[in-house]
Amino acid sequence: MQAVVLAAGKGTRLRPLTEDKPKALVEVDGRPIIEDVFDNLLAVGASELLVVVGYLKEQLMERYGDDYRGVPITYAHQAEQRGLAHAILQVESHIEDDFMLMLGDNVFRSNLADVVNRQGEERADAAFLVEEVPYEEASRYGVLDTNEYGEIIEVVEKPDDPPSNLVMTGFYTFTPAIFHACHLVQPSDRGEYELSDAIDLLIHSGRTIDALRMEGWRIDVGYPEDRGRATQRLEEATPEATASTRTTPEAETD
Template structure:
C-alpha cells in the first residue's frame, strides 16, 4: 500500500506564519508537524509515499529529502494551485497506479498513528475507509452518517452541513482502492471552486461501492490554528524524555522533564518541564515552562514564558510574563517602560514587538 501525503495547502488560519513558510513545517516540540505524519506512515509499514506540494515545495524538500531519514521513499507531486483533496488524488494518478493507498493530511496530528487503521483497511477491504472522530461542532467539518452509529457502512457524507446528521467528523485519513480514480474524475468543483474528497466518496456511495468508517476517541488535531498548535505542543511535550545535553550553570534550576539540546546555554534561570530548549539557544535570568518549546538559536533574557512555542531565532528580553503564545522566526519582543502582568502574543516571522508597562 502506498501513501499520499498532502502538504500543499495555504494555511490561511495560521497567517501571518504561513505567508513565509509551510504550515506543515510549523514546529511541534521543535519538530515539523509533517515529521510526525511521516513517522506514522513508516511505523505502519508503508514504504512509498507521494507528497503533494505547492508553493513551499523547496522548504519541504529541504526537510524531508528523499524520505530515507524517515524510512520512506518519497516522490514529490506538484499541485500548482490548492484545488481540493480530490484534485490532489487526480494529479497523483500516475504515482498511485492501481495500488491501494492511504490519503493523509500532512498537518494532522494523530498520536495513535495509523497502524491499526491500515491493518483493518487491508483485512476488511472496501472501496473507501474513513477515520472519524466525535466533535462538539460538526458544522465546521466534513460529517459522516454511519449505519449503526459510529462503525460500519457509510450512508452519506456532507461538507460543513448547516444541520448535521451526526457528530462524526472526518479526521483527514482515508484508505482507498483504485476505484477512487473514477470518482475524482466524475465530480465537479464545489461552490468554493475545489474538487472535494467528500463529493468523490459520496459518488462512490451512490454507485453502490462499499464505503466503511471507524471512529477514534484518541486526541486529534489538524494543527490549522494557533490554539491547535499550542494544544498539540502540550500533548507532545508530555511524551518527551528530558536530558541535559547543553550547558546549565550552577545558578540555574531544572525541574521535571526538560530537554536542553546540545549547544544550548542556560544561565541563572529556572526551567520547569515539560519543556525543550533548542540547540544554540541562550537563556539568561529567566523562567521557562512548563509546556514551552524554544527553537534553535533563540535569545531569552530577564523574561518569563510558559505554555508557548518560540520558532528559531526569536529574541525575548524583559518580558515579565508571556503565556499561550506563538512567536515567529526572528521575531523580537522587548519590554517598554511600563510593566504588564501577562501577555498573549501571536507574532509572525521577523516581527518586532515592544511591550508596554
C-alpha cells in the same frame, strides 16, 4: 503500501505562521508537523511517501530530498489548490495499488494501524477513522450522515447545518477506485473539488466503505490555537507513551 501526504495548502488560517513557510513546516512540539505525519505513516508500513506540494514547495523538497529515514519520497505538484480531490489526482499516475492518505496538518496518536489492517483484510474502497466532535466544530470537517442502522448514507463537506457531529479525520486508505470518483466530482459551493464528495460517490455507487471509530486522539492544526493544543498534548506524553500510542488502540483518550 504507498502513502500519500497532502501538503500543498497555503495555510491561510494559520497566518502569520505560514507567511514564509508551507503549513506542513509549521512546528509542533519543536519539529515540523509533516515529520510527525511521516513517522506515523512509516510506523504503519509505508513503503513510499508521495507528497503533494504546492505553496512554497521548494522548502519542503529541499529539506527532505529523495527520502525520509530510508523511505523514498516522490513529489507531485498541485499548481492550484483546488481541493483535496483535485490534490489526490496529482498522484494518480504514481499509485500502484491500495494506498494510505494522510493530511499534512494532522497530529495523530491513535489507531491508524486498525485502518491499514482492515484494508488488508477486506479491501474496502475507502476506510477511515471517524470521531465525534462538538456540534459547533463539526462544520470544519467532512460530516457523516447515517441511517437508523448506523450505516453511512452521505458525507457532507463543511456544512453550515451539520447532520451529525460524527466527522472524518485526516487518515484514510483507498483502492484506486477513488481516482475515478475524484474525476467525477464537481466543484462545491466553495469552488473546490472535495474529497468528501468523491467518497459520497463511492457510497452511492454501492462501493464498500469502512468507518472505524478513532481511539486515542488527533488534532487538526488549522488555527494557531490548534498548534498550541497539539504541542501541549505531546509535551504531556512521556516518550514511551508517545511511541506506544502512535498506531495502537491503547492510546489515552482523556
